[in-house]
Amino acid sequence: MGFMNLFKHFLGDDWGVHPDDHKRPAADQPVRVMPVPAKLYLPLQQHLGGPARPAVLVGQKVKKGELIAEAQGMVSAPIHAPTSGTITAVTEIAAPHPSGLTLPAIILEADGADEWIELQGCSDPFALDPAEVGRRVAAAGVVGLGGAAFPSAVKLTGALRAKVTTLVMNGGECEPYLSCDDRLMRDAAGGIVDGIHIMLHATGAQVALVGIEDNKPEAIAAMQAAAAGFDTVHIRPVPARYPMGSEKQLIQALTGIEVPADGRPADIGIIVHNVGTALAVRAAIREGKPLISRLVTVNGNCAGNPGNIEVHVGTLAEEVIAFAGGLKGDGIGLARRVIGGPMMGMQIPHWRVPVVKGTSGILAFDTAEVAEQAPNPCIRCGSCVKACPMGLLPLEMSSRIRNEAYDEAIDLGLKDCIACGCCAYVCPSKIPLVQYFVHAKGELAAQDRAKLRTDATKKLALQRQERLEREAREKAEAAAKRKAEREAAAAAKAAAEAAAKQGETA
Amino acid sequence: MTPATLTAQPVASPHAHGGNSVTRTMFRVQIALVPATLYGFWLFGWPSFFLWLLTILSCLGFEALSLKMMGVKRIKATLFDGSALLTGWLLAMTLPPWAPWWVAVLGGFIAIVIGKQVFGGVGQNVFNPAMVARVALLISFPLPLTQWVTPLPISSMAAPDFIHGLQIFLGNQTMPDAMASASLLGYTKTELSRGIDLLHSLAGDHAPVLSWIGARSGSFGESASLLILGGGLYLLATGVITWHTPFAVLAGIAVPAAIGHAVDPGHYLSVSAHLLSGAAMLGAFFIATDYVTSPNTGQGQIVFGLGIGLLTWVIRTYGGYPEGMAFAVLLMNALVPVIDRFVKPRVLGRDRKGKPLDIPEGKGA
Numbered sequence: 001m002g003f004m005n006l007f008k009h010f011l012g013d014d015w016g017v018h019p020d021d022h023k024r025p026a027a028d029q030p031v032r033v034m035p036v037p038a039k040l041y042l043p044l045q046q047h048l049g050g051p052a053r054p055a056v057l058v059g060q061k062v063k064k065g066e067l068i069a070e071a072q073g074m075v076s077a078p079i080h081a082p083t084s085g086t087i088t089a090v091t092e093i094a095a096p097h098p099s100g101l102t103l104p105a106i107i108l109e110a111d112g113a114d115e116w117i118e119l120q121g122c123s124d125p126f127a128l129d130p131a132e133v134g135r136r137v138a139a140a141g142v143v144g145l146g147g148a149a150f151p152s153a154v155k156l157t158g159a160l161r162a163k164v165t166t167l168v169m170n171g172g173e174c175e176p177y178l179s180c181d182d183r184l185m186r187d188a189a190g191g192i193v194d195g196i197h198i199m200l201h202a203t204g205a206q207v208a209l210v211g212i213e214d215n216k217p218e219a220i221a222a223m224q225a226a227a228a229g230f231d232t233v234h235i236r237p238v239p240a241r242y243p244m245g246s247e248k249q250l251i252q253a254l255t256g257i258e259v260p261a262d263g264r265p266a267d268i269g270i271i272v273h274n275v276g277t278a279l280a281v282r283a284a285i286r287e288g289k290p291l292i293s294r295l296v297t298v299n300g301n302c303a304g305n306p307g308n309i310e311v312h313v314g315t316l317a318e319e320v321i322a323f324a325g326g327l328k329g330d331g332i333g334l335a336r337r338v339i340g341g342p343m344m345g346m347q348i349p350h351w352r353v354p355v356v357k358g359t360s361g362i363l364a365f366d367t368a369e370v371a372e373q374a375p376n377p378c379i380r381c382g383s384c385v386k387a388c389p390m391g392l393l394p395l396e397m398s399s400r401i402r403n404e405a406y407d408e409a410i411d412l413g414l415k416d417c418i419a420c421g422c423c424a425y426v427c428p429s430k431i432p433l434v435q436y437f438v439h440a441k442g443e444l445a446a447q448d449r450a451k452l453r454t455d456a457t458k459k460l461a462l463q464r465q466e467r468l469e470r471e472a473r474e475k476a477e478a479a480a481k482r483k484a485e486r487e488a489a490a491a492a493k494a495a496a497e498a499a500a501k502q503g504e505t506a
Numbered sequence: 507m508t509p510a511t512l513t514a515q516p517v518a519s520p521h522a523h524g525g526n527s528v529t530r531t532m533f534r535v536q537i538a539l540v541p542a543t544l545y546g547f548w549l550f551g552w553p554s555f556f557l558w559l560l561t562i563l564s565c566l567g568f569e570a571l572s573l574k575m576m577g578v579k580r581i582k583a584t585l586f587d588g589s590a591l592l593t594g595w596l597l598a599m600t601l602p603p604w605a606p607w608w609v610a611v612l613g614g615f616i617a618i619v620i621g622k623q624v625f626g627g628v629g630q631n632v633f634n635p636a637m638v639a640r641v642a643l644l645i646s647f648p649l650p651l652t653q654w655v656t657p658l659p660i661s662s663m664a665a666p667d668f669i670h671g672l673q674i675f676l677g678n679q680t681m682p683d684a685m686a687s688a689s690l691l692g693y694t695k696t697e698l699s700r701g702i703d704l705l706h707s708l709a710g711d712h713a714p715v716l717s718w719i720g721a722r723s724g725s726f727g728e729s730a731s732l733l734i735l736g737g738g739l740y741l742l743a744t745g746v747i748t749w750h751t752p753f754a755v756l757a758g759i760a761v762p763a764a765i766g767h768a769v770d771p772g773h774y775l776s777v778s779a780h781l782l783s784g785a786a787m788l789g790a791f792f793i794a795t796d797y798v799t800s801p802n803t804g805q806g807q808i809v810f811g812l813g814i815g816l817l818t819w820v821i822r823t824y825g826g827y828p829e830g831m832a833f834a835v836l837l838m839n840a841l842v843p844v845i846d847r848f849v850k851p852r853v854l855g856r857d858r859k860g861k862p863l864d865i866p867e868g869k870g871a
Contacts, residue, residue: 019522098517176522248854261855261862268866342522363521370521374580376528376587377629382802383526386748391851395802413853413860421520428526435518 015389016241016249017422019176019343021215026299027179029307031187034323036083036110040314041093041354042068043105047143048150049075054106056087063117065290068106071138077151077357078141080290081108082312084115096317096339096353098346105354108314119288125198130160133202133285140284141357142291146170146181146245146274147340149358152281155271159203162266167205168254169196171212171219171275172238172245175341178361180295181275183308185212185219188279189226195278196233198285203271208233209254210275215240242343243420247272249389261416296355298324302334302364311355317362318351327364336370338363343421376429384423384433390416394423398436406440406447414440532588534746535792538737539595542788545733546603546726549657552671554603554726557610560675561601564614565594572623589628593617596636596792599727600785600832601643604655606677609647613639633839634799637832644832654689654723689724690783691828694775703772727788731781738791747795750807755790756781758815766823774823784822789814789831799839806842806849813838 045051050073092102138153305325384394569590621635766774821830
């Protein structure tokens with residue numbers, strides 16, 4: 001803990017945690033490019049939003065970069081073939097998710113030719129209409145590569161509409177173990193800066209602030225060299241502190257502005273993109289290349305040869321690990337498999353899950369790294385309160401959730417929780433606090449759905465009631481009308497008869 | 507009733523852990539208490555060692571018994587998380603060093619069973635268990651709880667040896683009058699009530715300068731104030747506690763003491779006499795900082811600490827008892843839920859009241 005940290009600690013301005021970053025030696029290894037595997041497994045849902053809709057038939061031959069599933073809905077992203085080959089199936093495969101549930105995917109058998117379709121690049125992106133840049137990024141299936149995988153084009157066009165002024169580039173990579181962004185910034189700083197310029201053009205923002213944690217001096221130096229001479233791109237080292245790479249925290253660190261709780265960064269004139277996304281945007285615009293591969297960090301004590309691997313989307317984690325150098329001792333001592341980082345990543349039950357667009361890391365942890373222990377009672381030490389980057393009271397929220405008092409948990413700020421994991425990381429009693437919050441959020445979502453259902457049922461019942469009443473009323477009216485007509489007719493007849501009688505008598 | 511998804515093996519992130527544990531925290535607090543405790547053993551001899559040992563053992567014993575009666579499955583793990591041991595240790599630090607054995611046993615029972623386990627065990631108690639025991643003993647048995655022995659370093663000829671010490675501890679021998687003495691606060695209070703003001707009563711042996719080196723009658727926590735302060739600074743440096751509570755407690759005592767002493771030194775003790783007496787340091791760094799019974803935000807801890815300090819000074823100065831720390835801690839413990847309710851951290855993107863910050867005009871998608 002440096003002097004400034006100690007000082008901040010005394011002031012109480014010490015949100016977040018300082019985990020061992022475990023980034024080296026993996027970060028210092030040159031990138032290895034993994035060849036195309038025999039089979040690729042491409043889930044239709046690799047991004048936030050609506051799943052893509054298959055646009056190919058089983059047996060169809062596709063070329064590398066060809067559209068195989070198109071975007072569906074306002075927030076969605078298309079999927080392209082990472083190599084040339086044959087579509088062998090559209091079926092369910094194991095999802096990269098702790099549940100081990102399945103999700104629909106397209107299976108592509110590579111033909112080995114790796115033959116591109118004709119690409120349509122653009123030599124001068126700045127001559128394009130900003131909205132056209134957004135359309136091309138959308139067509140290339142680019143999503144946020146930091147992990148959340150939000151469709152990038154939606155953000156770019158939204159920013160253009162909202163007239164943002166500042167583009168915040170996230171090079172924080174605050175998750176321990178991961179170094180793929182670090183590696184990209186060291187190796188492709190020029191491309192990233194070019195991508196940033198394209199994004200500035202697409203969003204109409206005037207300035208880009210690139211936040212990089214100060215534990216990556218090589219990346220900072222490379223980016224500074226690449227950005228030298230441009231007065232619109234500023235490289236800003238930020239203190240290494242988890243979760244510095246979280247949107248709201250990074251914005252505050254770089255601009256001093258807080259994002260309102262019910263607002264989005266665009267509301268305060270800011271948009272955030274990952275540095276890796278900038279490179280993907282550049283490839284999409286300049287070369288017309290869709291997003292079909294990414295850099296993945298393979299790390300953890302059990303990884304035989306940790307490092308960063310360039311992997312085609314759809315490659316099984318199993319094959320990536322084998323390519324990267326396998327597991328130490330053939331996986332003896334492997335305690336947990338994680339996709340993503342150790343703080344927010346997902347535990348997976350086996351390695352037979354594919355790398356998707358948002359996969360930043362494949363981590364093989366041994367028992368020392370995950371230290372599984374039964375939780376003890378909360379001793380109210382307040383460590384979680386000090387660690388929470390959002391200013392919440394995790395201990396109070398978890399005690400409410402344990403008693404199923406979800407409304408009280410919401411009052412305490414459950415919906416402001418970003419699930420960063422700082423609270424559980426520091427908890428001396430090893431209480432799985434994030435598990436509590438995820439559970440509560442799921443429970444609330446289920447309650448909301450149930451409420452929608454009962455509301456819909458109620459509405460239907462009410463409508464039926466109304467319809468029955470209306471029908472009864474109409475029937476009664478019709479009957480009354482008929483009766484009135486009958487009576488009127490009878491009266492008329494009687495009158496006529498009476499008149500006739502009178503005529504006779506007259 | 508806990509939903510099934512909460513009792514199952516957690517699958518949610520994070521997959522890493524910082525390595526802190528309850529046991530480690532408790533262990534660090536115990537380390538911080540070691541210098542003052544060893545000094546106390548030297549100062550008050552074998553009887554004080556027996557008292558310390560039996561207080562801790564009875565706390566552990568009653569903890570084990572309670573856990574067993576409640577049907578807790580992991581008795582060993584819970585018993586040795588260090589919390590019961592620490593409660594016993596802290597209680598022993600506040601007792602008269604030559605108190606008889608039954609004080610230790612009864613104190614252990616009150617602290618663990620009444621102070622902690624009836625509330626539901628570790629983390630659930632409202633009041634600081636050691637202080638509950640200390641106050642209950644003081645009120646129930648005023649005589650043995652206010653008989654302070656004159657320091658009799660273990661190296662001196664007059665100090666009781668092991669066997670003699672055991673006899674004193676077991677209560678077979680009454681303390682000779684010549685060896686009994688009052689604590690500084692007790693002495694000045696008595697003298698004041700006899701009409702002798704502080705300027706005269708403190709002229710002799712009770713000169714505050716002696717307080718600084720700790721060779722004075724009182725509990726372990728009282729006589730070794732500087733070693734306690736050292737232990738407290740160690741806790742601060744290792745991050746076990748933050749500065750808020752101790753600073754506020756000491757300020758809460760020092761500020762009114764300074765004002766009082768400046769106005770009338772004949773009736774109000776000086777700041778140093780206050781801070782080094784009646785286990786003020788122990789209270790500030792070890793008792794008031796108890797996680798379970800203090801507020802969980804820094805600002806809340808400042809309110810809490812100031813309250814303890816101020817109440818301590820008021821009770822010492824105007825109350826019937828010469829010491830006030832234990833009472834003040836218990837009174838403020840009762841207020842902790844209220845403090846926690848009103849003093850909350852500000853959520854990022856919201857104002858103090860919890861309303862979202864305004865979205866600036868002219869922006870917005």
